[in-house]
Amino acid sequence: MMSRMMPAAGATPKGANSEESAARWVRGMFGRVAGRYDLLNHLLSFNLDKRWRRRTVERIADVLARPHAKVLDLCCGTGDVLLSMESRRGALADSRAAIFGSDFCHPMLLEARRKIGGARLHSPVFEADALALPLAHESLDLITVAFGFRNLANYQRGLYELERVLKPGGVLAVLEFSQPTNRIFRALYGFFSKYVLPLVGGLISGSRDAYSYLPESIRKFPRPEELAHQMRDCGFSSVEFERMTFGVVALHLAKK
Ligand SMILES: C[S@@+](CC[C@H](N)C(=O)[O-])C[C@H]1O[C@@H](n2cnc3c(N)ncnc32)[C@H](O)[C@@H]1O
Numbered sequence: 001m002m003s004r005m006m007p008a009a010g011a012t013p014k015g016a017n018s019e020e021s022a023a024r025w026v027r028g029m030f031g032r033v034a035g036r037y038d039l040l041n042h043l044l045s046f047n048l049d050k051r052w053r054r055r056t057v058e059r060i061a062d063v064l065a066r067p068h069a070k071v072l073d074l075c076c077g078t079g080d081v082l083l084s085m086e087s088r089r090g091a092l093a094d095s096r097a098a099i100f101g102s103d104f105c106h107p108m109l110l111e112a113r114r115k116i117g118g119a120r121l122h123s124p125v126f127e128a129d130a131l132a133l134p135l136a137h138e139s140l141d142l143i144t145v146a147f148g149f150r151n152l153a154n155y156q157r158g159l160y161e162l163e164r165v166l167k168p169g170g171v172l173a174v175l176e177f178s179q180p181t182n183r184i185f186r187a188l189y190g191f192f193s194k195y196v197l198p199l200v201g202g203l204i205s206g207s208r209d210a211y212s213y214l215p216e217s218i219r220k221f222p223r224p225e226e227l228a229h230q231m232r233d234c235g236f237s238s239v240e241f242e243r244m245t246f247g248v249v250a251l252h253l254a255k256k
Contacts, residue, residue, distance in 0.1 A: 009155060009156065010152055010157075011150065011153055013029070019153035019154055023153045029209065030105040030108050031106065031108070032206075033207050034111050036206075037205075044197060052245070052249050056173055056251055057084045060142055060171060066097070070098050071085060071099045071100065072100050072135075072143050073101045073102075073145075074133075074148060074162070075147070076103050076109075078108055078111040078115060079101055081144050082123055083121075085097075086121055100125065100126065101124070103125070104127060130158055131154060137164055138167045138168065139167065140167060140170055141166075142172075143166060144175070145174045147175065150177065150218065151217065155230060160234050163234055169255065170256045171254070172255075173252070173253050174251070175251045176227075177218040177221065178218070178243065179223065180246045181246065182246055189248065193218065194215055197214055197215055224241045224243065224252065228252060236255060238255040239252065239255075
């Protein structure tokens with residue numbers, strides 16, 4: 001049975017006793033699994049991760065279609081959302097959107113660069129901490145964050161930073177794991193994430209702690225209603241969310 005608890009203020013991996021040490025742990029952990037990240041993502045989600053990202057891009061397609069839109073895929077990891085947005089943009093006759101990616105984990109960015117090059121694209125990706133972006137105020141039309149937000153050391157600071165760099169009218173899309181709403185499905189999912197994820201993820205990636213952290217961080221992450229509330233508190237409006245796959249993930253959309 002999943003226990004209810006106060007929503008965490010940020011990621012708290014085991015052993016981390018400050019925001020700095022939490023961020024260091026998260027960066028190191030993603031660095032260790034970068035080479036196997038995509039394989040494990042697809043395998044452990046039964047390929048549903050592709051559908052979740054596709055749906056996200058579908059929901060923000062109107063922003064991509066804005067002429068000269070500036071778009072950041074934050075916590076881009078190996079670049080799947082960025083590539084999905086590029087392919088959507090390619091299908092729009094007159095879109096001149098500029099799509100960038102950023103992440104604070106170098107090995108993940110190397111994977112992203114390799115995939116972007118393989119797709120014969122030139123989308124720039126840069127190394128930056130989501131809590132202190134090297135970007136001007138009000139410079140972006142759209143920010144996407146897929147499965148990255150939960151790992152930030154401080155959610156409130158993250159939201160303020162994203163609000164800072166978005167233009168008025170700009171859109172934030174956060175795709176993140178959540179808890180299934182159905183009691184029976186939640187119990188099955190609880191078993192899968194507590195026992196199967198760490199075992200299979202640990203064996204394939206060689207980093208069992210990464211795949212023990214995953215369910216733990218999902219359990220501690222604010223519920224969709226609470227995250228929507230935090231977004232409004234940080235100045236976002238028109239906040240809405242949709243659950244997918246019985247609530248395994250939730251997509252939040254918000255406007256500055
Ligand atoms: C679970 S991966 C998600 C990657 C990708 N968005 C996807 O959909 O697969 C989370 C990513 O967030 C990045 N990340 C976590 N905290 C970050 C921070 N404070 N600043 C920048 N990137 C961060 C990690 O390095 C990692 O690449």
